[in-house]
Amino acid sequence: MPDAHGRGRADVGRAAAGHARRAPPPPTRLSEARSHRGGPEPGPPRWGVNPSRRPHAPAAPSPSRGGTNRSRARTPESGVSHVSAGGRPGARGRRTLRAESGGRRAARGAAGVGSLPMTDSPRFDVDACRGAFPQLADGIAYFENAGGSYVPSPVLDAMDAFLRSSQVQPSWSFASSRKARERVDAGIAALAALTGAEPDELVLGHSTTVNVLVLAQALRPTWEEGDVVIVTNQDHEANGGAWRRLAASGIEVREWKVDPSTGELDPAELARLLEGARGKARLVAFPQVSNVVGSLNDVGAWTAMAHEAGAQVCVDGVAYAPHRLIDVKGWGVDWYVFSAYKVYGPHLGVMVGRREAIAAAANANHYFHAENVPAKLNPGGMQYEAVAACAGIGAYLDAVWADSFAAPEGTATLPDPRTRHADVFDLFAAQEEAIATRVVDYLATRSDVRLIGRATGERSARMPTIAFHPEKVAPKVLAERLAEEGVAIGASHFYAPRVLEAMGLDPERGVARISAVHTNTLEEVERLLGALERALETPA
Template sequence: MALDLEFVRSQFPAFDSPVLSTHAFFENAGGSYPCRQVIDRLTRFYTHRKVQPYAPYPASELAGSEMDEARSRLAAMMNVARQEVSFGPSTSANTYVLAQAVRGWLKGQNAAIVVTNQDHEANSGVWRRLAEEGIEVREWQIDPQTGSLDPEDLATLLADGRVRLVAFPHCSNVVAEINDVVAISAMARAAGARTVVDGVSYAPHGFPDVAALGCDAYLFSAYKTYGPHQGIMVLRDAFGMELPGQAHFFNQSVLYKRHTPAGPDHAQVAACAGMADYVDALAVQHGISGDAAARGRAVHDLMRAAEVAVIAPLLDYLAGRNDLRLIGPRRSEDRAPTVAVALDRAALPVAEALGRDGIACGGGDFYAVRPLAAMGVDAEKGVLRMSATHYTSPDEIARLIAALDRAL
């Protein structure tokens, strides 16, 4: 079954915007366009529900029920329990709070954790700072040529049985190779370690079945998955209740409040239900049935198939040039459609030239300082990053390739 691209694009008001529609959008890794369902829910909340929720009067009851709906529907779609879904101001903030919980959990123990140098800094720096408590931090290093993580190297790091946690990305925001979360989580679990997965760069390409992945925590950003500016953390019950709570003492018996030290943004939490609305709309359009988890998996597969096909011509084009280095896998099947290249010049001026030519993309390090340094990329030049998603059209890829020819 092919993704109905015309229907998909009709769900995003940005494509009708007199401002946004002037450029082919290749900055999706920085933040996707919001879908119509999210915008409608956010507008409704601010117009008709903007009161303190959960009080005994109509507007407040509706506000609370819409917030509860968002949590329940996203949990069902990702195949986890409702209480295992927490909202926070961003994934960076959620990761920071989780790291503070782990800091207390492991303090005073002869413990180690594993981090990678493939990550965005938000899923690396906070874990590395646990060394301040005497926790040993071990680095699972990427191959300097390919950017890949080798599971055999992880096995070596886990061998002595002291590792209690492994933090790694589902895919990097510059390398883009899709890591085998199921296998890595199983390997860590067998060694007595918990797993925390940064899903920020993967979830925009299909919401995960977290239960099937087998990890203990999975974090991603709603604003990169067609939603409002919120961070979403799936924290499995056993791990979340074992960790020291980070919220008010009277909230710590409720898992989705236990690691949320500040009050949530009511309107944006409620609007996140629009992300589930969108997945359901795609399911109906493509004749997909079943429970929420089954619909989510099928829509995930539709999105991924569309992205694999649409990004392949760009990868082919880049492989034919000798004035740049493609970061990450050559095959579109092996990667998210986030394509970073190191050029023979600084990347930002090239991105600016592309911007003048109708292409929206970026140049720099994208907070991926460690992986770029490990692969020998000149920090002053950075990389040019062009990121697509399932709503990217073949025509936009053709426009990008033509513009690259002119800019390079």
């Protein structure tokens, strides 16, 4: 059945899959992936933490050198800008993520398409990454990434290119419509590589809240009155409220409760709930990481438990996706949701569904989409410019990979996008672990602060999303005091009031939250902690 653009969704999925399999050009370096839109020229390389997880002392800040003339050359498929220094398209940038050392000069282009110089000794230059994010030039120490991350230039440029030259309905025969289709397919392929899903398993809706609400309404007709859905009180309301509403239509909703002292979910309690459902459990909804508690939940093990009891799972990965590589196939999940705007992309909700699970769900779209996977779960369709912009997420990750792993000695076949992304997220995890450890260690020393979640920054235990309850200063006042010093954090219940209530905290008062990503520096952490020390001195 054709879609509104004259193509069947299967055709669209195959086109995107073909794009994903096509041999890509070598990833562009970050020095060539920076837009002219803004931001100072970076100073000398300042290394972050390498994968061996040895914290690196931050260097003194380098003076900014603005006003350079930078030119852009676009790839026709995605519209992503590849920017070079000196005002000449294709010219070598003055610096890349990899420093020149030991007589080895960073080089690019010696290998042909599909291969790159490589090394097994990567290093992570945080300043080069920061240079790809224009908004970081504002001087604010930004620690509210869990609410929405900044966007790198390749994403900005991909959206700009779509709106400037292909803002038409995709898939018609004229040139700008074909270009629109190519750019949308490039965005779909990038999200498939980011998640490990097939292109036609991606539902790209307006938000995670909307995606889960649509999913709940599409699954309800496949269940019977008295069937059981298990939800948690650790979740963001996006992955709780939609399922709880089904109680009004005869579904029995049972709650998997956190430990009030820790905010943690106990899998033994899940086993008890599944056993008590007596074969009527149809779905278990839970977070991979709570956006308040921050602890890492075992998605693979909990999914296996649900499947053994005959239930599907819907996993909220919003607080996980910016920090680690998603692996929907490896975990075996049925439904997985996250927000692209928290993974360096545009405001877009991404829902991955197993193809068979999407096909079995009721149609939530126009009647002629009843057999179209995944369009049947996406009423209103995709926001084309936002989907096209997601190609820039992949371009940014590839730029980090090229500069972190490329070296002039020896060549090897270019790894596939999933492998490259895994390498990059490992670099991110090491940087974030050092940041989280410093923050958690500080908070643990204060008797006037209640830390939420595990008292460790270890990457295997938690994400760098760290909430705490200041006993003597209202969280909102604390955030205001930090803002006066140029430090940005959040203060709220963060759409997760149930977990705060369970832990004996007032959702209206809320908690303070520090949320970092790989572009934060250890130097910023010291600035944050200094401001926090002063802000906690005076009760309010």
